[in-house]
Amino acid sequence: MKRMAIENKLALNVFHTEDNDPHIEIDKEYANEEEIRKVVLACPAECYKYIDGKVTFSHLGCLECGTCRVLSHGKLVKSWNHPFGSVGVLYRQG
Amino acid sequence: MGEDKFDVIIVGGGLAGLTAGIVLAEQGLEVLLIERGDYCGSKNVTGGRLYGHSLEKVIPGFAEEAPIERVIKKERISLMTEDTSVDIGITSKKFSTEPENTSYSVLRAKFDRWLEGKAEEAGVMLVQGIRVDHVLTDEDGKVIGIDAAEEEMYADCVILADGVNSLLAQELGMKKELEPDQVAVGAKEVIKLGEEVINERFGVQSGEGVAWMAAGDPTAGGFGGGFLYTNKDSVSIGVVATLSDIGYSDISVPNLVDRFKEHPAIAPLLEGGETEEYAAHLVSEDGIYMVPELYRDGVLVVGDAAGLVVNLGFTVRGMDFAIESGRLAAETILKAHEMRDYSAKMLSAYEKALEDSFVFRDMRAYKGFPALTANRMIYKNLPETADEIVTKLFTVDGKQDPDLVSFLLQSLLGMASPAQLLGLAGTALESL
Numbered sequence: 310m311k312r313m314a315i316e317n318k319l320a321l322n323v324f325h326t327e328d329n330d331p332h333i334e335i336d337k338e339y340a341n342e343e344e345i346r347k348v349v350l351a352c353p354a355e356c357y358k359y360i361d362g363k364v365t366f367s368h369l370g371c372l373e374c375g376t377c378r379v380l381s382h383g384k385l386v387k388s389w390n391h392p393f394g395s396v397g398v399l400y401r402q403g
Numbered sequence: 404m405g406e407d408k409f410d411v412i413i414v415g416g417g418l419a420g421l422t423a424g425i426v427l428a429e430q431g432l433e434v435l436l437i438e439r440g441d442y443c444g445s446k447n448v449t450g451g452r453l454y455g456h457s458l459e460k461v462i463p464g465f466a467e468e469a470p471i472e473r474v475i476k477k478e479r480i481s482l483m484t485e486d487t488s489v490d491i492g493i494t495s496k497k498f499s500t501e502p503e504n505t506s507y508s509v510l511r512a513k514f515d516r517w518l519e520g521k522a523e524e525a526g527v528m529l530v531q532g533i534r535v536d537h538v539l540t541d542e543d544g545k546v547i548g549i550d551a552a553e554e555e556m557y558a559d560c561v562i563l564a565d566g567v568n569s570l571l572a573q574e575l576g577m578k579k580e581l582e583p584d585q586v587a588v589g590a591k592e593v594i595k596l597g598e599e600v601i602n603e604r605f606g607v608q609s610g611e612g613v614a615w616m617a618a619g620d621p622t623a624g625g626f627g628g629g630f631l632y633t634n635k636d637s638v639s640i641g642v643v644a645t646l647s648d649i650g651y652s653d654i655s656v657p658n659l660v661d662r663f664k665e666h667p668a669i670a671p672l673l674e675g676g677e678t679e680e681y682a683a684h685l686v687s688e689d690g691i692y693m694v695p696e697l698y699r700d701g702v703l704v705v706g707d708a709a710g711l712v713v714n715l716g717f718t719v720r721g722m723d724f725a726i727e728s729g730r731l732a733a734e735t736i737l738k739a740h741e742m743r744d745y746s747a748k749m750l751s752a753y754e755k756a757l758e759d760s761f762v763f764r765d766m767r768a769y770k771g772f773p774a775l776t777a778n779r780m781i782y783k784n785l786p787e788t789a790d791e792i793v794t795k796l797f798t799v800d801g802k803q804d805p806d807l808v809s810f811l812l813q814s815l816l817g818m819a820s821p822a823q824l825l826g827l828a829g830t831a832l833e834s835l
């Protein structure tokens with residue numbers, strides 16, 4: 310099988326997106342590189358990016374796993390919740 | 404009973420919550436189950452293998468009607484380096500012979516949805532697509548209901564079946580925030596291949612399947628492993644990586660999945676396949692050590708929310724525990740309902756029931772395991788040594804060292820000192 314970019318994998322999933330519910334909030338000023346590196350490597354949906362010394366986050370494509378919260382709650386991750394009911398990923402296989 | 408008060412409110416429609424609901428509603432209790440996903444299973448991910456024994460007690464013969472994928476008849480365990488896979492394959496007529504000892508590959512979006520139908524039949528009132536935001540308590544701290552989307556609902560007892568990220572048990576102070584060495588992230592793909600192709604490539608008949616676990620290269624030497632389960636016409640393939648060890652290599656979790664799919668022992672099996680879905684979920688790994696407070700006045704915690712999982716490397720068990728804990732919680736509540744007493748004292752019978760069941764028995768039996776699996780040898784040195792040995796053994800090019808025995812000894816000693824080997828054997832024995 311050919312390698313697929315993460316965007317293309319995520320595009321196979323069904324998501325009910327809600328722009329007004331960023332159920333995860335990050336501290337954009339957070340600067341501990343080692344900590345950021347771990348979260349960037351760990352997020353299975355690559356929601357976190359670290360480019361030119363800046364960390365960015367988008368909740369689109371988030372698989373709601375909780376990894377970033379467990380790794381970095383109170384550090385990079387300011388707050389984490391499940392999305393509102395019915396919002397977010399909708400698995401058909403699981 | 405008042406119209407707006409239920410006997411029991413269950414938060415979460417996974418296996419634990421649905422099972423509890425079925426047992427309670429079958430005995431005539433008024434049960435409300437609230438699930439944040441659009442349907443039960445829409446948020447749920449597992450590796451693949453359900454040991455059927457605990458659901459048999461609730462729905463005897465369930466596999467005849469449930470959407471199971473395949474009956475597991477073959478086991479495979481592998482130690483992998485980038486180039487090599489050293490496998491133990493076990494095929495036996497003794498596997499999965501009767502319902503009580505049978506295991507099945509399952510896909511949760513389909514399986515939980517079927518169980519949701521069973522819960523509805525039993526009389527559970529289901530509300531889906533609503534997130535429970537808070538648990539309500541009275542001034543004495545007794546749980547009296549829930550708050551969901553700004554609506555308050557009341558019950559004599561609340562069951563928290565809200566999974567590994569149980570923010571509600573945390574909010575109540577029953578459970579601490581998870582630590583990175585207590586959980587792993589599992590990322591997986593479901594890849595469609597077709598029933599015939601799977602039968603041929605995995606050497607199985609229709610309806611029968613393989614459970615395959617691999618250590619070493621799937622996590623690039625980090626703690627965790629790879630897994631592959633055959634479904635009816637697809638495979639579930641993925642990687643589980645312990646959070647505290649992420650960063651051990653520079654490879655991201657999504658890339659670990661890609662690498663595993665491209666491993667020489669795996670790639671030919673997936674050729675021509677089409678990915679249907681990509682999913683991720685946390686899995687508890689700290690066994691009995693991470694079990695939180697299980698009961699308080701008016702509340703019980705079940706399944707993944709209660710950390711009821713053992714990850715043994717060669718197999719993961721959480722689903723049969725979730726189902727059993729849901730049933731035992733329901734039975735405790737049935738007694739409490741009879742006595743009209745939902746105090747912590749009354750509900751403590753739930754913990755006692757878990758203690759007397761296979762759930763705590765098995766979790767205690769394997770309590771040495773996290774220490775054993777957290778040993779770098781298993782993930783790095785062992786696969787590398789196995790690779791070295793088999794390569795030497797099976798390569799004939801007219802150039803190899805004739806003194807094979809001495810080579811093998813050297814490899815073994817290079818891997819570990821005798822004292823280390825003894826220590827490892829000791830830990831392994833303790834955990835059995």
Ligand SMILES: Cc1cc2nc3c(=O)[nH]c(=O)nc-3n(C[C@H](O)[C@H](O)[C@H](O)COP(=O)(O)OP(=O)(O)OC[C@H]3O[C@@H](n4cnc5c(N)ncnc54)[C@H](O)[C@@H]3O)c2cc1C
Binds near residue numbers: 391418451711712
């Ligand atoms: C990658 C991976 C591989 C695994 N492999 C295996 C295996 O092979 N065999 C095995 O037995 N186990 C395995 N497990 C473990 C097993 O999947 C879990 O133990 C099991 O799913 C737990 O079931 P549960 O009902 O307790 O929780 P879940 O299935 O997580 O259900 C929790 C439910 O609660 C809902 N919910 C959460 N919060 C709220 C809220 N606030 N309001 C409303 N609803 C809410 C969720 O949407 C979800 O439906 C694996 C786990 C993973 C992640």
Ligand code: SF4
Binds near residue numbers: 351352378683
């Ligand atoms: S919850 Fe999981 S998928 Fe979502 S951003 Fe955090 S790590 Fe990524």
